Amino acid sequence: MSVVGVTPAVVFDLDDTLYPERDFALSGYRAAVGALDLPPELASVAFDAMAAALDARGNPFDALAAAVGARIGARDGIRRLVGIYRTHFPDIRLPWPSLDILRRLRASGIATALVTDGRSLTQRNKIAALGLGRFFSPGSIFISEETGHPKPDPDSFRRIMELYGRHRHYIYVGDNPVKDFIAPNTLGWTTVALRDSGSNIHRQPLVYGSPCSPDVVIESLSQVRSLLRPDFMEKRKLSVGF
Numbered sequence: 001m002s003v004v005g006v007t008p009a010v011v012f013d014l015d016d017t018l019y020p021e022r023d024f025a026l027s028g029y030r031a032a033v034g035a036l037d038l039p040p041e042l043a044s045v046a047f048d049a050m051a052a053a054l055d056a057r058g059n060p061f062d063a064l065a066a067a068v069g070a071r072i073g074a075r076d077g078i079r080r081l082v083g084i085y086r087t088h089f090p091d092i093r094l095p096w097p098s099l100d101i102l103r104r105l106r107a108s109g110i111a112t113a114l115v116t117d118g119r120s121l122t123q124r125n126k127i128a129a130l131g132l133g134r135f136f137s138p139g140s141i142f143i144s145e146e147t148g149h150p151k152p153d154p155d156s157f158r159r160i161m162e163l164y165g166r167h168r169h170y171i172y173v174g175d176n177p178v179k180d181f182i183a184p185n186t187l188g189w190t191t192v193a194l195r196d197s198g199s200n201i202h203r204q205p206l207v208y209g210s211p212c213s214p215d216v217v218i219e220s221l222s223q224v225r226s227l228l229r230p231d232f233m234e235k236r237k238l239s240v241g242f
């Protein structure tokens with residue numbers, strides 16, 4: 001990956017960008033159901049009910065209560081299970097395109113950062129489970145519960161520009177047009193949406209030409225490499241849309 005002229009910095013969202021958030025959800029359901037100590041067949045019914053609710057965009061914990069309510073107990077039973085879901089150490093992995101691009105960026109010495117919304121412990125567990133400490137320095141990870149600035153607040157993006165300098169070519173790769181691209185668009189970054197393959201947790205209403213719109217839509221993170229070509233960086237926003 002050779003970059004001439006402009007020095008880029010590539011910043012990533014976490015959930016449904018570097019890995020499928022559905023995998024975290026299913027891992028959390030397994031942890032919650034596991035805590036109920038159910039007979040195996042009932043545990044399977046309970047897990048399937050939660051997964052079906054996720055796919056139907058319903059509430060998985062309501063589905064769990066409907067499936068095995070008597071085993072959960074009073075209302076704080078659900079609260080306890082939600083706590084287990086949020087704090088469990090997830091069984092998730094980096095997909096190959098994520099691992100590959102992060103390795104290439106690291107090998108090329110290209111600056112990276114992570115901007116993600118969520119609870120500190122939940123996001124820290126995901127970062128550890130995915131092994132992202134190899135690719136992002138501690139000072140380049142911005143988690144909204146820690147910063148107090150969830151997207152679309154520009155604070156974390158501004159801090160990254162202070163970290164790496166204002167004259168870089170900044171790229172933000174995310175998935176959610178509702179909040180991911182507004183602040184980096186305002187700051188003059190190139191914004192890149194990874195297209196939903198069909199299993200994203202949040203819907204992806206992609207429209208052209210709004211302040212929420214990404215500059216580019218890619219089908220795979222492996223395409224980030226082509227965004228770092230000098231000719232692309234010079235022509236960005238002039239000719240590339242979707």
Ligand SMILES: [Mg+2]
Nearest residue numbers: 013015016175
């Ligand atoms: Mg996301």
